[in-house]
Amino acid sequence: MAELLRLRGLIKRFGGLVATDGVDLTVQEGEVHALIGPNGAGKTTLVHLISGALRGNAGSVFFAGEELTHAPVHERVRRGLVRSYQVTSIFTRLSALDNALLAVQAAAGSSMRFWTPVRTERAFTRDARALLMRVGLLDRAEVVAGTLAHGEQRKLEVALALAARPRLLLLDEPLAGLGPEESLHMVELIGGLAGEVTIVLVEHDMDAVFKLAHRISVLVSGRIVATGAPDEIRSDARVRQAYLGDELGSAA
Amino acid sequence: MHRHMIRLALTLTFPLALTLALALPGAARVHAAERIRIGFLSTLSGPSAALGLDIRDGFALAMQQNGGKLGGLPAELVLGDDQQNADTGKQLVERLLKKERVDLVTGIVFTNVMLAVAPAVFEAQTFLISANSTPLQYSGEGCNPFFFSTSWQNDAVHEAAGRFASDKGYDRLVLIAPNYPAGKDAMNGFKRFFKGAVIDEIYTRLGQLDYAAELAQVRAAKPKAVYIFLPGGMGVNFIKQYHAAGLNRSTVLVGPGFSADEDVIKAVGEPMIGMFNTAQWAHDLDNAQNRRFVADFRRQYGRTPTMYASQGYDAALLIDGAVREVKGRIEDKAALRRALEAANFESVRGEFRFNVNHVPIQHYYLRQVVKGADGTLTNRLVSTVLAAHGDAYATACRMR
Amino acid sequence: MILFLEQGLNGLQFGLMLFLLAAGLTLVFGIMDMINLAHGSLYMIGAYLAALILGSTGSFLLAVAGSLAGTAVLGMLLEISVLRRLYSRDHLSQVLATFALLLIANESMRILFGSQALTLNPPAVLSGPVELAPGFFYPAYRLLIIGVGLAVALLLYLLVSRTRIGMLVRAGASNREMALAMGVNVRALFTAVFGFGAALCALAGAMLGPLLAVEVGMGEGILILAFVVIVIGGIGSIRGALAGAVIVGVVDTLGRTLLPMSLRTVLPPTVAGNLGPSLASILIYVLMAAVLFWRPQGLFPARG
């Protein structure tokens, strides 16, 4: 397996607060790499740093052999580094299909085209419907996204990320706020993706993490304290200490 | 879906239908042959509204004395307020010319409005009787057969002030004017007749009301005198603040007639006493027409007329005389033009004749603000500064 | 030297009056997240009220007090009747609704008081100059304005930093949700803040009326400047409003004198004569754009 994403010494400070304190992380092509850690460990900051929504104070981001430390979000997306949001970020006033259409169009090259109506670009509609089908929302295509159920919105969120044909998908707490049944659907969906795309999964739900992940990195106080296969992590003393035993113990 | 589109179509044609509805009553209007419609486009609101209102009142007074007629024709004033805004003026004059179809246009106070509207009036071959603004654009090479002024070329009162300041020996002087073309012209007019040293020229924003910064500059320059060209509310505020800053203790303030006219005196009060100013007219000028005008104006409006009022009054008299001369046939533009050029009327300023550029050749007087016998402040005629004075541009005018 | 001193005082005087407007505007902006273009209209209404009372009673003090009270009541009525409905709307709606209020206020004043500007005179005792230093005269009335402005700034400081209302206001400006959560009576707080802002406007209007002129549209120029002030100072921050107002006042006043003067030393007089005033007039807008570009939260941001 080739290395796809490499973070070196990423530091991000907010005023006096150090959110990430020299993060080194390597993600291999094809793996599902979970990122776990207690609240306030700096997980979300790290997601922002990887996706380009925030720039670090020091350190570098390499993706597929290219340095992207200073690249803006949209260029990282173009190269296949795509994220989903912890708080659902969809076009709430548009239909699910229009959501998917915008995502499909983004992947179809420059949109500096001013003449042809998008309505007549059949390929877009076809791809958008395929995308909705993939996440199981095809029968909800005409529904205004803001009125979808929470679980459906999370699926749409994943669909939007998938449209960019990611090489690496950065999923920021995809299970947040989902009921047990919805969670199950989502875990299934992610599991289905795992063969096709590299996934970095930030998640609190340890059941899901241990079910899906090939490798797990543990972030504590802005540092990676451990990286390894699920079994290694489960037995790591530092991790247990960081989590005060509870969560991991119950998951195990 | 189809009905829906029809509704949309109906909504979109609504503006069109409304326009036609607006237009139709106008179509039924009959163009009366036996009357004269005067488009009175003036500054009737804002800080300088007093100027336009005075011209209007002067004009209206003349009409009233004539029994509502001008040159024997029943006259109708179509008012328009340009708000001292050139854009607004331009839109209004389009309406006056193309919708109201006025026979003459008058009332314009400010040069920015004049420059904006005059071309359209000329193009419509309509006479424009200016009761105030007389810019160099229409005084020299650009003089126009349809343009007549019953006031003074924009530079002229300043030329008179320049002569007066020279005669008085104010050899170190600061000039203040708004930063717009007429301000520059006024200062040039002043300098044309002023022989001393101008140590500073300060240009302010048009419509500025706070002169603290400029007054500090004047204080630092230590001139013998200050000459201001600040029409309307600007002058009122400048003079008030000039006195509040104590500058009157060291420096003489000189202004054009309109900066020390009755409206300004009323607004400012006591600090005006002693201020010298120059004008082509004074309310105590001794001739029969003027005595009648001042007396009737005071009776009608309860105030002493300003030079603007006198210019509006004369504009009406000029039209009255010319229309009478062509016996009401105002459609005969050539004849009406000859009649206007002849200026057969009794002006409140005494003798009145037009230069080749249709701007008056006239006397310019020195006036001073004094406390009258009854305790009220007013202007008093002091002397003649420039006699039978034309203007600097007339020689360049080749009237077609 | 006296020139600098005098221009400094002029800038301070102008800045402090701007502060009176900016303070109310920044609170409304900061707490209710509301762009209020009609804020300048309250200033105009305050000036007209003062002119009306001065004309009928002849007492300057009564005029100022009456205008303050009247405008505050009007401001609160406005808040209750119209503005309250706009807090939850987008900024575009707020801009347009308050633009509509501005048009309505202008035309109402024109109908009530006529188109002509009213000129007031300051109390006779204050109409002359005061000799601050030998040979340095300064208008007494402008000194009074500076004094009033400073007093209000001090009062506001105490009010905001030392009282419970002030604490609520500060909390609201830095975190609206928190203020809503504290929600003892947020609606009443908003109404009170608005009335208070209106009173400050009226104070500026009543004080500046005799110095300038009372006329329709007088609030618009100063409104734009007040916006410049609060953007420079940081939206929602009283301290920022004071700093921004004094900066704008001094930069504008000094710029008008010094820029043409200094340009004349390096450029030919005709070029300098053309360039000077134009540069001076855009100076504060350049300043504002620069602040927005480099410090979008303003110099003294209220929000963390």
Next chain:
Amino acid sequence: MGVQLDHPLHAAVALPLLAALIVFPFVVLAIDEPFYVVLASRILIFALVATSLNLLVGFGGMVSFGHAAFLGAGAYVVAILMQHGVASAWIAWPAAVAVAALAALAIGAVCLRTRGVYFIMITLAFAQMVYFVFVSLKAYGGDDGLSLASRSVVAPGIDLNSDTLFYYVVLAFASTGFFLFARLVNSRFGRVLQGIRENETRMEALGYAVHRYKLGAFVLAGATAGLGGALLVNQNELASPGTLSWTQSGMLLTMVILGGVGYLWGGVMGAAALLLMEELLAAYTIHWQLGLGLVLLAVVLFAPNGLATLARAAGPGGRDG
């Protein structure tokens, strides 16, 4: 409440309207009311400019409070070139568009770094800068504004000084401009703009170079306003600072919201409604702005989507669009 991304231009609406506008001068000249040709030209010019602002505000979610700057820039370019002896429309009008576009590029590049309230304020600040620059340019009229010696010269035999001919030139530009606008909002570019309006962060995360599209729209809108300015200065034969003032920007925004923010016909309907209201009310009272204020307030409070939606709401099966 859902929002459609498609804004179809129905031929059944557009063609009859165009036909009506083509015969309009014949009708009013037949009843001897030439003034209405002038008024209609004015409405068409503002329809074009308001539509360009609607592209920014309604479709791109960028509430620009400085659109008058580009309108005025276009007007001044034509007037200044005329003063220097360049009267040809073939040079002056493209120059007006180019200068307005360049100004929009420069101003947009700075302003678009900010969002929300700050964007409103910084566009206002830049417009004020442009305003004060022109006010203090005495060589170009300063506060007086700059009069045109005549309207632009197109070709021998075509005299724009004829109000009717000028109307047709304006109609050609306005209808072409509107048609292009209708294509634009439905194109990929138009979709992207609407996406940005809906959720800018998400668009960025989808891989769109958001800033570039916003700047593109800003420049397009500025250029169109510049064309409007070139037409307006020919209509008025005067370039005045009033065209650049912030109240003018406010009036343009008013047109957009009266007509309908984000609706295809919003700019057109708004310009027509505002200018006709002015015409109608001004005939009865000089206090017409009181009426305008009340109507505007009512629209904002009770019909926030403007006139364009009333037609749809009235239709059976009316839908959001």
